[in-house]
Amino acid sequence: MPELPEVETVRRGLQPVMEGARFVRVEARRPDLRRPLPKEFVKRLEGRSVTGLGRRAKYLLADLSSGDVLLMHLGMSGSFRVSEEQGEKTPGDFHHPRSDDRTHDHIVFHMSSGARISFNDPRRFGLMLLVPRVELPEHPLMKEIGPEPLGNAFDAALLAGACHRKKTSLKAALSDQKVVAGLGNIYVCEALHRALLSPKRTASTIATRTGAPNERAERLVDAVKAVLGDAIKAGGSSLRDHRRTDGELGYFQHHFRVYDREGAKCVTPGCKGTVKRIVQGGRSTFFCPVCQK
Numbered sequence: 001m002p003e004l005p006e007v008e009t010v011r012r013g014l015q016p017v018m019e020g021a022r023f024v025r026v027e028a029r030r031p032d033l034r035r036p037l038p039k040e041f042v043k044r045l046e047g048r049s050v051t052g053l054g055r056r057a058k059y060l061l062a063d064l065s066s067g068d069v070l071l072m073h074l075g076m077s078g079s080f081r082v083s084e085e086q087g088e089k090t091p092g093d094f095h096h097p098r099s100d101d102r103t104h105d106h107i108v109f110h111m112s113s114g115a116r117i118s119f120n121d122p123r124r125f126g127l128m129l130l131v132p133r134v135e136l137p138e139h140p141l142m143k144e145i146g147p148e149p150l151g152n153a154f155d156a157a158l159l160a161g162a163c164h165r166k167k168t169s170l171k172a173a174l175s176d177q178k179v180v181a182g183l184g185n186i187y188v189c190e191a192l193h194r195a196l197l198s199p200k201r202t203a204s205t206i207a208t209r210t211g212a213p214n215e216r217a218e219r220l221v222d223a224v225k226a227v228l229g230d231a232i233k234a235g236g237s238s239l240r241d242h243r244r245t246d247g248e249l250g251y252f253q254h255h256f257r258v259y260d261r262e263g264a265k266c267v268t269p270g271c272k273g274t275v276k277r278i279v280q281g282g283r284s285t286f287f288c289p290v291c292q293k
């Protein structure tokens, strides 16, 4: 499942060929992905231009000149391949190897920028919807999403406020999309390690009794922002490195401190611990039981 940094990298890869460009021709090669495509999908896109390409959590949001928003989600296995005269690239490929089997190119956008953008999705958990811009904030997929972790609104006070009555683990709280948007298993593990906080700690312990943030909440917010920022930076650099499209495990993999590193030596300076794997809520958690308190 792609996480926020990968989706943001995809957005940055698509932005130059989509923003300001018009859909000249749209091919919908099947009637559905995870859900049926919207009624008159092709007709509502062709001839329209993209006025902006944004992101909310793990959704890509293309604002159209018609007033609709094209909402796109990669699902489990979705990717976009951009073909231009100078070659092809798959933004976001740095993390998960992507399918190159053209029989899974379900939707193709021919843009006035000259780019052909193919949406490839072997498992078809991806999503494309058209929603009038004015209805977007109240849309069922958007309404419940918590604050953007890289936005200014996401700070220690907000996170502490969201956690102070939670008796769940800190890992579960950070994975809750209503608490913070777009964080998945990998970056929750990485952020907790960087903040030196145990994933097993009760969520409410990052707040005082009145719900104000304590020093742990400050550390955790800084760690979340740093981990995501670094991942996006790594994705951006891999986009410029064409050797990265070899389908090997991505560039950023080597930068994980705990994720998928069970048994490895902890990288926290001065720590003699070893990365341990436990299962929480059915998912693997990687952490260092020595320095993460």
Ligand SMILES: [Zn+2]
Residues within 6 Å of the ligand: 266, 267, 268, 271, 272, 273, 274, 288, 289, 290, 291, 292
């Ligand atoms: Zn450690």
